[in-house]
Amino acid sequence: MAEPAFRVSLLTKHFGGVQALTDVSLEVAPGEFRAIIGPNGAGKSTFFNTITGLHQPDRGEVFFEGRRITGAAPYTLARNGIGRTFQITSIFRDLSVLENLQVALLAHARRSWSAWAPARSAMVSDARPLLELVGLKGTDARVAGTLSHGDQKRLELAIALAGKPRLLLLDEPTAGMAAQERLESIRLVHRIARELGLTVIFTEHDMAVVFAVASVISVLHQGKVLAEGAPQDVRAMPLVQQVYLGESVGDSADASTEGRSP
Amino acid sequence: MNRSAAIGLALLLASALPFLVSHFWVFILVEVLAFALYAVSFNVLLGYGGMLSFGHAAFFGIGGYTVAILTKKAALGMPLAFVCAPIVSALAAVVIGYFSVRRAGIYFAMLTFAFQMLLYTLALKATELTGGDDGITGLKAATAIAHPVAYYFFALIVVSAALYALHRLVESPFGYTLRALRGNPRRVEYIGVDVRSHQFAAFIITGAFAGLAGALFAVSSGNVFPSWLNWTASATPIVMAVLGGIHTFIGPVVGAAVYVMLEVVISGQTEYWPLILGTIIVILVLLLPEGIMGLWRRKAKAHG
Numbered sequence: 001m002a003e004p005a006f007r008v009s010l011l012t013k014h015f016g017g018v019q020a021l022t023d024v025s026l027e028v029a030p031g032e033f034r035a036i037i038g039p040n041g042a043g044k045s046t047f048f049n050t051i052t053g054l055h056q057p058d059r060g061e062v063f064f065e066g067r068r069i070t071g072a073a074p075y076t077l078a079r080n081g082i083g084r085t086f087q088i089t090s091i092f093r094d095l096s097v098l099e100n101l102q103v104a105l106l107a108h109a110r111r112s113w114s115a116w117a118p119a120r121s122a123m124v125s126d127a128r129p130l131l132e133l134v135g136l137k138g139t140d141a142r143v144a145g146t147l148s149h150g151d152q153k154r155l156e157l158a159i160a161l162a163g164k165p166r167l168l169l170l171d172e173p174t175a176g177m178a179a180q181e182r183l184e185s186i187r188l189v190h191r192i193a194r195e196l197g198l199t200v201i202f203t204e205h206d207m208a209v210v211f212a213v214a215s216v217i218s219v220l221h222q223g224k225v226l227a228e229g230a231p232q233d234v235r236a237m238p239l240v241q242q243v244y245l246g247e248s249v250g251d252s253a254d255a256s257t258e259g260r261s262p
Numbered sequence: 263m264n265r266s267a268a269i270g271l272a273l274l275l276a277s278a279l280p281f282l283v284s285h286f287w288v289f290i291l292v293e294v295l296a297f298a299l300y301a302v303s304f305n306v307l308l309g310y311g312g313m314l315s316f317g318h319a320a321f322f323g324i325g326g327y328t329v330a331i332l333t334k335k336a337a338l339g340m341p342l343a344f345v346c347a348p349i350v351s352a353l354a355a356v357v358i359g360y361f362s363v364r365r366a367g368i369y370f371a372m373l374t375f376a377f378q379m380l381l382y383t384l385a386l387k388a389t390e391l392t393g394g395d396d397g398i399t400g401l402k403a404a405t406a407i408a409h410p411v412a413y414y415f416f417a418l419i420v421v422s423a424a425l426y427a428l429h430r431l432v433e434s435p436f437g438y439t440l441r442a443l444r445g446n447p448r449r450v451e452y453i454g455v456d457v458r459s460h461q462f463a464a465f466i467i468t469g470a471f472a473g474l475a476g477a478l479f480a481v482s483s484g485n486v487f488p489s490w491l492n493w494t495a496s497a498t499p500i501v502m503a504v505l506g507g508i509h510t511f512i513g514p515v516v517g518a519a520v521y522v523m524l525e526v527v528i529s530g531q532t533e534y535w536p537l538i539l540g541t542i543i544v545i546l547v548l549l550l551p552e553g554i555m556g557l558w559r560r561k562a563k564a565h566g
Binding site for chain 1: 433446449457
């Protein structure tokens, strides 16, 4: 395999006595659409927060395109080509849709320190195609907080894309959506990632969503990587089925593990 | 009415006013100007950056004391002393901000508050330098602008230029970034912005402008007192900003004008003026949650 786009080596994190991650290692190839799944409490959130600079790992390293980024500040990650979205949609609610993207694009252009030139019409020509890409054409002037939940998710995606990332990290990208909307939403991300040649890592509850788009799946269980492989292989693994309480993983559209104990 | 017409009209009115009223009121108008700048500088932090400083008076006070000490004790000329005021305030903001912007919300407010009380104590105790309880009195403006009307125009020019610069700032990429991090600092981090540095810069810049306002007012009133650094002094820009409306640039200017005028009028009538002023402010804030300018905006919207 060529240089992995993203590599985690022996990542370990505990909170007090709770071992949240134990020696988690994985490699993600360029252009991959990697799903991180696992029952509640498996360590998905901790994993995500640790690779995005919110938590410092106790041990282990994180590499992006061969460069060590362990524990780097979030703004450093963003500047180096890593974009992310949040489980709870994170946009600038009291700014207009256009301003949301202007702020992100200005930041990417390292112009956030410019304190004299007017920003009103800055970056508009870069913002418009992004809005069109995520399906928010014509919503420029709307106050972002008044958009529907689904549109807010789209806007958040556009904000993340404004930084021209090469790696996109999506934490539960379909959280809070209706079943049909989830598939539409993840397919949009999938299509855009393909078009732009992005590597994507996402955590997800909904197996239908995972199996619709993932190229490789990593299963976390009790803070460890339990299994990893192509979707059909992972689905067939007895160990994985056991973790999911004997259910045939991915059989039904709503095989969500939400609310189930590991 | 478009914006430039409104600004032109306001400047015209502001230029005519001192010829229409007594010197006492010219003095009050200077106070309005100084506090307008003070309140706007405060509101760039609160209304745009979402940072509630409870120690903004530190910089207003330092501005005032800098002019007073440099002219009275160091025998520096007034123009130079005046230039030094915002610089010294900015330096103080570097020190205070360095520690304060590490925390958000109420902890930020408390840290700024603590630093200001430290300065208050210093102003009271460092008698040699600050005159202690008695403050420093007998400040005079440079001869060229010694006349009240001349000083008024000096203040008008300084405040107009300062407000222009601050307006450029809030409409700039830096200002947009401040507005974004007001509601969602974490998201701002993840678009590649070092949030704390931007907050730190905003703190220093607004501190400098507050210092300029303090210097203007000190020379106008001819004295500085330690009470300028007391905690109640930090409530003043908060009340002015909220009264005028924190979600518009011009709101705090309106708030400052209303506040100062009310104070002058009511204190001329009764010694219980703080009681009356407080009551009026409570009523205004309850009736106009978005401030006076909020009402203006609603009206403007309703009429298309």
